[in-house]
Amino acid sequence: MKVSYKWLQKYFDEPLPSVEELSDAITFHAFEIDGVEDINGDQVLDVKVLPDRSHDCLSHRGIAKEIAVILDRKLSSDPLQLKPILEPITDTVVISIENPELCNRYIAGVMKGVKVGPSPEWLKERLEAIGQRSINNIVDATNFVMFNSGQPLHAFDASKIKEENGKRSIRVRYAREGEKMIALDQKEYALTETMLVISDHLKDEAIGIAGVKGGVPASITQETTDIIIESANFNGASVRRTSASLKLRTDASVRYENVISPDLALYGMGSVVDMIQNLAGGEIVGFVDEYPKPQATLHVGASASDVNRICGTSITDADMEAILKRFNFETIKEGDRYSIEVPFERLDLRITEDLVADISRIYGYDLIPSVPPPQLPTLPEVNKRFYYIDRIRGWLTANGFSEVYTSVFTVAGKRAVLNKVASDTPYLRCDIWPSLQEALEMNFKNRDLLGLEDTRLFEIGTVWGDKGEQILLAVGTFGNKNTPMGSEFLSGLIKEFDLNVPSDIPKTPIIQIDLDSLIAHAPDPLSYQDLPTLGDVRYKPFSRQPFAVRDVAFWAPEESDALSIQEAIKKEAGEYCISVRLFDRFQKEDRISLAYRLVFQAMDRTLTEEDINGAMEKVYLYLKAQGFEIR
Amino acid sequence: MNESGQGHLHPISSLIREINQIFFRMGFAFAEGPLLESEKYNFDLLNVPKDHPARDMQDTFFIENEPGFVLRTHTSPVQVRYMEGHKPPIRIICPGKAFRNEATDITHEAEFFQLEGLMVDEGVHLGHLKGVLEQFFNELFKGQVDVRFRPSFFPFVEPGVEVDMRISGEHVPAKLRDRWIEIMGAGEVHPDVIRNAGLDPKKFQGFAFGMGIDRLALLRYGIDDIRHFHSADLRFINQF
Numbered sequence: 001m002k003v004s005y006k007w008l009q010k011y012f013d014e015p016l017p018s019v020e021e022l023s024d025a026i027t028f029h030a031f032e033i034d035g036v037e038d039i040n041g042d043q044v045l046d047v048k049v050l051p052d053r054s055h056d057c058l059s060h061r062g063i064a065k066e067i068a069v070i071l072d073r074k075l076s077s078d079p080l081q082l083k084p085i086l087e088p089i090t091d092t093v094v095i096s097i098e099n100p101e102l103c104n105r106y107i108a109g110v111m112k113g114v115k116v117g118p119s120p121e122w123l124k125e126r127l128e129a130i131g132q133r134s135i136n137n138i139v140d141a142t143n144f145v146m147f148n149s150g151q152p153l154h155a156f157d158a159s160k161i162k163e164e165n166g167k168r169s170i171r172v173r174y175a176r177e178g179e180k181m182i183a184l185d186q187k188e189y190a191l192t193e194t195m196l197v198i199s200d201h202l203k204d205e206a207i208g209i210a211g212v213k214g215g216v217p218a219s220i221t222q223e224t225t226d227i228i229i230e231s232a233n234f235n236g237a238s239v240r241r242t243s244a245s246l247k248l249r250t251d252a253s254v255r256y257e258n259v260i261s262p263d264l265a266l267y268g269m270g271s272v273v274d275m276i277q278n279l280a281g282g283e284i285v286g287f288v289d290e291y292p293k294p295q296a297t298l299h300v301g302a303s304a305s306d307v308n309r310i311c312g313t314s315i316t317d318a319d320m321e322a323i324l325k326r327f328n329f330e331t332i333k334e335g336d337r338y339s340i341e342v343p344f345e346r347l348d349l350r351i352t353e354d355l356v357a358d359i360s361r362i363y364g365y366d367l368i369p370s371v372p373p374p375q376l377p378t379l380p381e382v383n384k385r386f387y388y389i390d391r392i393r394g395w396l397t398a399n400g401f402s403e404v405y406t407s408v409f410t411v412a413g414k415r416a417v418l419n420k421v422a423s424d425t426p427y428l429r430c431d432i433w434p435s436l437q438e439a440l441e442m443n444f445k446n447r448d449l450l451g452l453e454d455t456r457l458f459e460i461g462t463v464w465g466d467k468g469e470q471i472l473l474a475v476g477t478f479g480n481k482n483t484p485m486g487s488e489f490l491s492g493l494i495k496e497f498d499l500n501v502p503s504d505i506p507k508t509p510i511i512q513i514d515l516d517s518l519i520a521h522a523p524d525p526l527s528y529q530d531l532p533t534l535g536d537v538r539y540k541p542f543s544r545q546p547f548a549v550r551d552v553a554f555w556a557p558e559e560s561d562a563l564s565i566q567e568a569i570k571k572e573a574g575e576y577c578i579s580v581r582l583f584d585r586f587q588k589e590d591r592i593s594l595a596y597r598l599v600f601q602a603m604d605r606t607l608t609e610e611d612i613n614g615a616m617e618k619v620y621l622y623l624k625a626q627g628f629e630i631r
Numbered sequence: 632m633n634e635s636g637q638g639h640l641h642p643i644s645s646l647i648r649e650i651n652q653i654f655f656r657m658g659f660a661f662a663e664g665p666l667l668e669s670e671k672y673n674f675d676l677l678n679v680p681k682d683h684p685a686r687d688m689q690d691t692f693f694i695e696n697e698p699g700f701v702l703r704t705h706t707s708p709v710q711v712r713y714m715e716g717h718k719p720p721i722r723i724i725c726p727g728k729a730f731r732n733e734a735t736d737i738t739h740e741a742e743f744f745q746l747e748g749l750m751v752d753e754g755v756h757l758g759h760l761k762g763v764l765e766q767f768f769n770e771l772f773k774g775q776v777d778v779r780f781r782p783s784f785f786p787f788v789e790p791g792v793e794v795d796m797r798i799s800g801e802h803v804p805a806k807l808r809d810r811w812i813e814i815m816g817a818g819e820v821h822p823d824v825i826r827n828a829g830l831d832p833k834k835f836q837g838f839a840f841g842m843g844i845d846r847l848a849l850l851r852y853g854i855d856d857i858r859h860f861h862s863a864d865l866r867f868i869n870q871f
């Protein structure tokens with residue numbers, strides 16, 4: 001949520017610390033700050049309000065309150081302190097709620113004789129700092145109060161709502177199938193039976209999508225003089241579903257989605273009516289408050305020993321009391337337990353652990369000591385499956401196999417996932433071998449680059465086949481006539497670990513087998529083997545450009561050192577030669593024949609024939625200079 | 632087959648091997664659970680309410696014609712599964728795959744690896760969490776690692792914390808050295824979760840944490856793109 005530093009300052013008599021200091025204080029005691037932006041001489045903090053505090057902290061008051069607690073300061077004024085009295089009661093508007101479970105409360109405030117006009121500069125500045133456009137004094141007042149206290153508000157033009165016998169009627173109800181409404185964004189929305197609307201009951205016309213957006217039929221214009229202000233409480237899940245299916249997310253819907261206290265509606269109404277009177281004049285006709293089931297007052301308790309038990313801290317009663325006082329909680333001490341009256345807006349405070357979280361974050365998580373876990377009398381259980389997986393990995397890599405992971409998502413299978421992003425592979429795989437085959441072929445193309453004669457791969461992964469979820473081991477090879485079959489290695493590892501041999505292992509290049517049946521009769525391990533792990537290996541980005549291969553063969557005196565010749569060739573071949581490998585060597589009389597394979601590749605482009613031929617020329621020149629006879 | 636005759640272990644496997652070695656020495660067992668998980672274990676028993684946004688289709692993979700099942704969105708269901716079958720003292724890690732329905736880029740994958748940790752007994756507190764994590768990071772990054780907590784929220788813990796770490800030491804790559812890095816979410820297991828698993832929250836308590844193994848691997852080996860892990864490309868794997 002965007003929070004204006006200047007706006008926050010209005011909550012404190014003393015100047016706030018610098019925005020940097022303030023950001024740190026909030027970060028370590030309440031919420032992460034995603035960034036700070038300079039906007040027209042104000043500084044705007046992007047506060048990442050946590051989900052459990054989105055009931056009370058999607059507001060400047062909420063953040064100011066946190067700051068007051070963290071910095072141990074008093075709020076100079078608190079819009080949630082003094083309970084407004086909504087008087088007089090009016091019968092000029094009748095409120096009815098068709099589904100009270102989706103609308104806990106609906107307050108209508110009726111005013112007449114207001115003068116719609118531009119907002120004063122200070123108000124425009126506040127709203128613009130947090131990315132809101134100023135509309136007019138009435139709409140701006142409702143927005144200001146929402147961003148200040150967290151209560152969404154809406155103003156209707158009363159004259160556009162049908163009157164009969166001196167009464168207007170507002171009904172909160174489900175939309176009808178096929179019902180449509182043009183909202184204030186001038187778009188027409190097709191409503192469905194699961195969406196809650198505010199309707200002009202006498203006209204039976206939707207004038208707002210409950211908790212989401214107001215409608216054009218009763219919108220405020222320059223000519224408006226009489227208004228009905230809505231301060232209500234709608235069910236979070238219902239607003240979320242409506243806003244999601246209409247793809248219409250608003251500052252109001254976000255607040256309702258996160259669930260706010262129905263008590264807040266009263267304070268919102270009190271503030272907005274005061275503000276409208278100040279900005280636009282007019283007089284109050286009266287209020288209607290439909291609130292069938294008022295929110296109960298709750299108490300939550302915790303002792304210093306609860307905090308210490310959960311956090312490992314050593315706070316005292318005095319620390320506890322000081323922190324509770326900073327929160328300004330109504331507190332009673334019962335034995336060593338502090339019982340607090342939960343402020344109505346703090347819908348997150350329900351159990352001891354919630355209060356412990358509040359106390360400890362204010363106390364400071366940096367004061368939590370680091371405690372090593374106590375030694376246990378026995379060693380932990382050894383996971384048999386992981387033990388064998390790990391050893392199989394060790395054996396296969398020692399036998400020239402590299403391990404791959406391929407995606408569990410594929411183009412065909414027995415189970416499909418719904419709604420997958422990039423949906424060309426919506427199925428869960430039943431086998432590993434097809435993707436292993438693909439990987440073998442793909443890597444075989446790079447064999448010269450990789451310095452391999454053939455490719456040997458394995459994967460241990462989950463599949464979902466006839467037997468449900470299952471882990472398979474797949475082993476495969478791909479190469480030339482000398483390349484052994486993957487199945488030979490499966491037989492090898494069965495022998496190595498004395499595993500249960502499935503009746504017959506077919507001789508195939510790729511083979512996959514159910515891992516659990518493979519190890520079912522293997523002995524239970526008593527401890528893990530500490531197999532080697534990677535040391536300080538650092539990854540180097542590799543080129544994705546095509547590579548080129550050149551061979552060179554020549555006669556050299558028998559005493560020649562093949563390795564130093566290899567190094568010399570690499571040096572002569574220049575920067576694009578990424579590898580030189582001796583691939584053939586034989587002796588005839590007093591000479592040896594050496595054959596090297598050179599691989600060329602650039603990081604950033606495809607090499608040209610000229611690049612490669614030029615490099616090879618240098619290699620030939622060098623070899624000739626050594627007196628070697630090129631073959 | 633190359634001249635040396637040695638193949639290469641996938642870096643994630645190597646990391647999991649190392650993680651298991653470190654935690655085994657601290658008394659943690661290696662636990663597992665299904666990837667195709669019921670909503671009950673993936674959400675309900677972890678205190679995630681029915682109408683929680685995380686349960687929306689855009690974040691979670693649901694399975695066609697199998698209502699009530701999802702590809703697990705985190706490794707946390709293993710917490711409850713393990714507690715149901717074991718008595719405290721409980722110390723487990725669960726390194727394994729998890730899934731999120733999101734577009735992939737250099738730091739996001741629809742399938743990724745997570746490391747879950749859980750320690751439950753009488754009197755296990757956030758100080759133990761700090762102690763265990765410091766030891767783990769010290770051994771994994773082979774340097775002096777500091778750990779700090781910031782307030783956070785996850786439905787299955789209270790208090791919830793975000794964990795940052797800072798590695799110092801001369802051999803540490805400059806990109807990592809002396810910088811605070813956000814590394815995981817953690818907290819004290821919510822009493823409802825302890826109760827859901829059949830234990831008495833008045834008697835038993837403890838911590839849980841969850842971190843991305845992919846991200847650990849990126850940091851540990853200086854890898855630039857999370858998508859390498861499922862590429863099956865030996866130009867990547869054979870570097871390790």
